Amino acid sequence: MSGALDAALARRSWSKVTDEAPTHEELLDFVAAAGRVADHKSLHPWRLIELRGADRQRLGRAINKAEGDKGTSSKPMRAPLLIAVVASYSKTHKVPRWEQEAVASGVAHVLSLVLDEAGWGVFWRTGDYTRSKAVAKAHGLKKNEELLGWLYVGGKPKRSRPTRRKGVDATRFVSRMPKS
Template identity: 80%
Template sequence: MTALEAARTRRSYSKVTDDAPTREELLRLVSAAGRVADHSSLRPWRLIELRGADRETLGRAINKANGDKGASSKPLRAPLLIAVVAHYRKSDKVPRWEQEAVASGVAHMLSLLLDEAGWGVIWRTGGYTRSKAVAKAHGLGKNEELLGWLYVGGKPAKAKGGRRKAVDARPLVTRMPGKKPA
């Protein structure tokens, strides 16, 4: 499969099976995903692998962030969660927003690679990604922000919903004001 085919056929899987990639497979894919454009090669990102009881710890932190007791079952929707963390570095050349874009690029590239390798993936976020309780559960530093989680598992035999419609790029690709498209 080419990169173009992988991008065109990618979809999110809100429901996955209990299968998950091994740590070794994940490391191989992260190594490739880490090749995204990264001004000054700062690597302003890190990923946190959550499996098993880690997901229950996250569930308790989510409920605490929401002012609820017990544990949210949301993190139990997939056997592997990959927390995407923007790890900001001091730089005179690379602003904070650009570093966050790199971290987002790694997450998106990883989701494409996981999908192409046969895994079901969805990137989940929520208001609690910026909560103190959730940050503490992930051991985030002062220079870090959680951007969400990739929920990863096996692709179900029959997934609900089909592929998304192709994007019509014409209205989204413009020229400088006053220039006509070629």
């Protein structure tokens, strides 16, 4: 099998990670690879926001504010590095908004795949608060942007037995076009 196919088949979410994380410079290499996704008209309708240290606490306060709670949510503290995935839409009639969001989602998925392949534990967190004003403000989003979620990144913890993600039965999801 190919390296990409093997990496995709082995990928899984790591809901618990260690306090290690890739450096900013390493992250830039991973993002350069992820940015190669198919992108109609090469609009690059995405950007990423790197959250480390106190950034995660500010995000925790924004999440609680969005949920009507006081204090700081502990959710952003579950990984040493969070990567906010932002769809940054361009006004163009040639590339619809949904297609631009698909590109941003594709960047997030490829980034999670290359991070996993490089030995980092990754999981993608979303939630209703991704669309809240408090969380958007904390990230400095512009009017043409939406937060799609965060990649939580850290070290893969040592396990006595590796766990396997259940495979997909591809025959359930692939069909032929119906005959007219």
